[in-house]
Amino acid sequence: MNRKSRWxxxxxxLWMIIFVIVPLVLIGVFAFTTDAPFDENSKRLTQExxxxxxxxxxxxxxxxxxxxxxxxxxxxxxxxxxxxPVLFNxxxxxxxxxxxxxxxxYPLAYFMSRxxxxxxxxxxxxxxxxxxxxxxxxxxxxxTLLEKNGWINRIFGLIGVGPFEMINTQGxxxxxxxxxxxxxxxxxxxxxxxxxxxxxxxxxxxxxxxxIRVFTKVVIPLSMPGIxxxxxxxxxxxxxxxxxxxxxxxxxxxxxxxxIDLQFLGNAYNPNLGAAISLVLMVFILLCMSxxxxxxxxxxxxxxxxx
Amino acid sequence: xxxxxxNFYIFLVFLFLYAPIGVLIVNSFxxxxxxxxxxxxxxxxxxxxxxxETILKSxxxxxxxxxxxxxxxxxxxxxxxxxIFNMKKNMRSLILNISYLPxxxxxxxxxxxxxxxxxxxxxxxxxxxxILAHISFCVPYVILNVxxxxxxxxxxxxxxxxxxxxxxxxxxxxxxxxEIMPGVITGFLMSVTYSVDDFVISxxxxxxxxxxxxxxxxxxxxxxxxxxxNALSTLIFVAVLTILIIVNVxxxxxxxxxxxxxxxxx
Amino acid sequence: xxxxxxxxxxxCTFISVFPISSSAYSEDYDWERFKGKxxxxxxxxxxxxxxxxxxxxGDYDTVSEFEKLTGINVNYTTFASNxxxxxxxxxxxxxxxxxxxxxxxIGRLINEDxxxxxxxDNIPNVKYIDERFKDPLYDPYSVPYTWGYVGLIYNKTMIxxxxxxxxxxxxxxxxxxxxxxxxxxxxxxxxxxxxxxxYSVNTSNLKQLEAAARELEKQKPIVQSYVMDxxxxxxxxxxxxxxxxxxxxAITMMEDNPDLGFAVPKExxxxxxDSMCIPKGAQNKEAxxxxxxxxxxxxxxxxxxxxxxxxxxxxxxxxxxxxxxQNNGIYYPDLEKIKTERFYALxxxxxxxxxxxxxxxxxxxxxxxxxxxxxxxAALGFTAFINVRRTMxxxxxxx
Numbered sequence: 001m002n003r004k005s006r007w008x009x010x011x012x013x014l015w016m017i018i019f020v021i022v023p024l025v026l027i028g029v030f031a032f033t034t035d036a037p038f039d040e041n042s043k044r045l046t047q048e049x050x051x052x053x054x055x056x057x058x059x060x061x062x063x064x065x066x067x068x069x070x071x072x073x074x075x076x077x078x079x080x081x082x083x084x085p086v087l088f089n090x091x092x093x094x095x096x097x098x099x100x101x102x103x104x105x106y107p108l109a110y111f112m113s114r115x116x117x118x119x120x121x122x123x124x125x126x127x128x129x130x131x132x133x134x135x136x137x138x139x140x141x142x143x144t145l146l147e148k149n150g151w152i153n154r155i156f157g158l159i160g161v162g163p164f165e166m167i168n169t170q171g172x173x174x175x176x177x178x179x180x181x182x183x184x185x186x187x188x189x190x191x192x193x194x195x196x197x198x199x200x201x202x203x204x205x206x207x208x209x210x211x212i213r214v215f216t217k218v219v220i221p222l223s224m225p226g227i228x229x230x231x232x233x234x235x236x237x238x239x240x241x242x243x244x245x246x247x248x249x250x251x252x253x254x255x256x257x258x259x260i261d262l263q264f265l266g267n268a269y270n271p272n273l274g275a276a277i278s279l280v281l282m283v284f285i286l287l288c289m290s291x292x293x294x295x296x297x298x299x300x301x302x303x304x305x306x307x
Numbered sequence: 308x309x310x311x312x313x314n315f316y317i318f319l320v321f322l323f324l325y326a327p328i329g330v331l332i333v334n335s336f337x338x339x340x341x342x343x344x345x346x347x348x349x350x351x352x353x354x355x356x357x358x359x360e361t362i363l364k365s366x367x368x369x370x371x372x373x374x375x376x377x378x379x380x381x382x383x384x385x386x387x388x389x390x391i392f393n394m395k396k397n398m399r400s401l402i403l404n405i406s407y408l409p410x411x412x413x414x415x416x417x418x419x420x421x422x423x424x425x426x427x428x429x430x431x432x433x434x435x436x437x438i439l440a441h442i443s444f445c446v447p448y449v450i451l452n453v454x455x456x457x458x459x460x461x462x463x464x465x466x467x468x469x470x471x472x473x474x475x476x477x478x479x480x481x482x483x484x485x486e487i488m489p490g491v492i493t494g495f496l497m498s499v500t501y502s503v504d505d506f507v508i509s510x511x512x513x514x515x516x517x518x519x520x521x522x523x524x525x526x527x528x529x530x531x532x533x534x535x536x537n538a539l540s541t542l543i544f545v546a547v548l549t550i551l552i553i554v555n556v557x558x559x560x561x562x563x564x565x566x567x568x569x570x571x572x573x
Numbered sequence: 574x575x576x577x578x579x580x581x582x583x584x585c586t587f588i589s590v591f592p593i594s595s596s597a598y599s600e601d602y603d604w605e606r607f608k609g610k611x612x613x614x615x616x617x618x619x620x621x622x623x624x625x626x627x628x629x630x631g632d633y634d635t636v637s638e639f640e641k642l643t644g645i646n647v648n649y650t651t652f653a654s655n656x657x658x659x660x661x662x663x664x665x666x667x668x669x670x671x672x673x674x675x676x677x678x679i680g681r682l683i684n685e686d687x688x689x690x691x692x693x694d695n696i697p698n699v700k701y702i703d704e705r706f707k708d709p710l711y712d713p714y715s716v717p718y719t720w721g722y723v724g725l726i727y728n729k730t731m732i733x734x735x736x737x738x739x740x741x742x743x744x745x746x747x748x749x750x751x752x753x754x755x756x757x758x759x760x761x762x763x764x765x766x767x768x769x770x771x772y773s774v775n776t777s778n779l780k781q782l783e784a785a786a787r788e789l790e791k792q793k794p795i796v797q798s799y800v801m802d803x804x805x806x807x808x809x810x811x812x813x814x815x816x817x818x819x820x821x822x823a824i825t826m827m828e829d830n831p832d833l834g835f836a837v838p839k840e841x842x843x844x845x846x847d848s849m850c851i852p853k854g855a856q857n858k859e860a861x862x863x864x865x866x867x868x869x870x871x872x873x874x875x876x877x878x879x880x881x882x883x884x885x886x887x888x889x890x891x892x893x894x895x896x897x898x899q900n901n902g903i904y905y906p907d908l909e910k911i912k913t914e915r916f917y918a919l920x921x922x923x924x925x926x927x928x929x930x931x932x933x934x935x936x937x938x939x940x941x942x943x944x945x946x947x948x949x950x951a952a953l954g955f956t957a958f959i960n961v962r963r964t965m966x967x968x969x970x971x972x
Contacts, residue, residue, distance in 0.1 A: 004475070005389050005390060005392075005393040006390050006393045006394055007390060008386040008387065008389045008390035008393075009386065009387045009389070009390020009391050009394070009402065010390065011383060011386065011387075012383050012384070012386060012387030012390070012446065013387075013402065015383060015442075015443070015446070016402070016405055016406065018424075019421070019424070019439065019442075019443040020405060020406075020408055020409060020443065021405065022424060023417075023420030023421050023423060023424040024408070024420055026420060026423040026424055026427060027416070027419065027420050027423060030423060104320060104323075107316065108316070108317060108320050111313055111316075111317060118559060121555055121558070121559070122555070123317075125551050125555060126321065126324075127324070128551075129544075129547065129548065129551065130324050130325065130327075130328055131500075131504065132500070132503075132504070132543065132544070132547045133328055133331070133540050133543065133544060134504070134506075134520065134521055134524055134540060135504065135506060135521075136506060136521060136524045136525055136528055137331060137524055137532070137536065137537075137540050138327045138328065138331075139327075139528075140528050140532050141326075141327030141328070141330040141331050141334075142327050143342075144327075144330050144334070144342040144343055145326060145327065145330060147343065149343050150343055151330065151343060154343070179323070179324075179327070182323075182324070183324075232411075236411065236413055237413065237414065239413065240413030240414065240415045240416070242415055242507070243506070243507075243525070247528060257413075257415050260415055260416075260419060261415070264419055264422065264511070265510075265511070271423070274419065275419070275423070278415070278416045278419050278420070281413060281415075281416060282412060282413070282416050285411070285412070285413055286411075289411060
């Protein structure tokens, strides 16, 4: 429409370069470098040599004749391979959580979209409302519910069953994921389904399709874009979550997010390895996204659908 | 029967969604400090909340960060959307794809990358880093909401305004802005919501001076969450509920459906 | 904002006109030299490690007492383990003025040149600190705040034979599967395993460390969860039977839940001192030293120690404690009678090895080795399926 208005994006592009591109480049830089020890003659030391020097100087007060320099290395990326089981375990749990979200959310979104307009608004509001509560508190409340002496076991106790081991299991982690991300599944599904006109369904029925056929041939294909974005919006945060597993999984089921946290602000400080794991996680997610995008029958207009 | 099954199903889903919130609310009135023992009804935690500096201070931090970050993101994002809208196709899709990175990327990766950025620039972790980080994940949501409004707008309107003697700025404020306003407002509200709700990115970018409520709650969850926080979240819950009801009632009265549909948070 | 400034101003004048009856604190120390200078310090401490106002009558809030006395604003934040503190300091983002690590971490921070030397002229109260707890290794970088040792907290209703508590073996006993809590930090966890094996906790011997790591790995399936301060909640609520933790915290927990008891295994345990230090990058060293001095005021030290229940190295505060506390075997054990060993800073290579082993133990989930290949095949298959279907559809449409 007019060329000059393009410059309105100028400040943002500058912003984007500094706060989106540079940080990602930094992750790359950290992932491929390490602080390597060098001796006085600038000779790089192996782990054994360093240990030997350390032992030699252990009894003295003198400073080690060792300096550290940042050097390029493949080691970080290579050692990530060792933690791939953690990544796939996270992906597996996230996948289960996504599937459960889809199974729970799909019918609900469908029912919702067939409500009267005013009830639709109400139900939509009720689904969004829990998201305004801090997610840590909600997860913490699940601890109260699931514990051995928690509310659920107490209720079971009243009718004489249990207690069940619910907390500190993988199931609890999946539950936490489902709980936290269910609205992210329902809302995109719902917004796609409101666009399916009742007439379309009626037309299919008039043409002799049974309710199952209507569902598989009309409703599901038409809601595909919603399914795709719902899956992404649940799967991505679920894979990378790092606090749910600690609270509900008891720290015995470490997920990839916990592993990254452990390297940066946790008990095993190693930001280079942490950056390498983040890089791998990022690539993994982009791969997964390209798969779900294919669900979407090549509809290029992705804007707005993320929501 | 079918109808009953349907309603029962919907009831179960909402039971699932609201069970933990019920726990929070019930515990905010629980005189016992233990989470799973009922020690009688009390309002104590609410009055103690008013005297807890850590919680109140972090609440203020959360609100300040959310407001500043959202205002800046809204300005930055709206301008960006207009600019991007007027770009050639290739350039546009390139910029958009990069813009969406913070949304698509796992939060933890965004958080870690920003942390590395701030460390590399030797910045002090505090209000500034928190606000910068929050802006960078809020802007995409503003763009995402404003861009469709620009597309829906009749392009000839601006030409007409220019023909009628408006200068560019007038054309923008008198024609474009009113047209895209719903998108701008939605973008702003979403930014506020996401900023208030954010934990992961704040976790990696907060410092010793400024802690958001999520961070304070996080450090509490590692030993024992004070019932005072339950009281606070009950208050927040009631406040949000009231606001949403007012908005919805007003909306219903105006009888303009779908205005907020895409909106408040998705 | 303006109102805030006004309010603060009013408060300041109020305070300077009517100085608080500062009789509680040493009068020959110039507490007020930062008044009105907008001074600010960042304090980074363990969780539950300072007296706070819980809203009960007579509660002592250390931080606000200090703020009132000196006019220095304190940003108080907490960490859960020494390693976490180290990561936060290393990552470089946050500037802290006072941190309170344990002895071995102080050693490591000194080795890596991350601490500032203290000026004891600004901390005259250091004279109250018991010589036994001033390790020359950490001089002049630290002022001891508390000391304590690790023991086993147990739930009497869940342990059959108290004799079992004499050995760390109980932590590996299948009988208590899923009722055991374990330290969520490498040094403390390795220490338990090393004590049990009869090795020194300061060993750099890779074989010994690997043996300890193997035992920790064996223990993992029966561990309910790895915790730090979560232990208060879990033991207090009767969620687990056993947890190794610090003696002072054990007393706090026992006050909350009378079913709990405390024992020290015979193989030995870790004796530690947590001390106040000033890290490099501190913005206001003098104010930080004032804070440390304040923490060593008899009144403050007494109130803090009463709140956190650890043992105090402060001679005057100790004298003011109730007799039954002074003679309590858990607070102030006869150090001759229990076998203890202190942690020292390990060489960097060893620290890294331990970190690595710890990460491996933590990430070792019992997932099927087939998961990885199945996942890859499934993803590829899915992509192929969709693409094939799409091309077929396209062809159909073309026809």
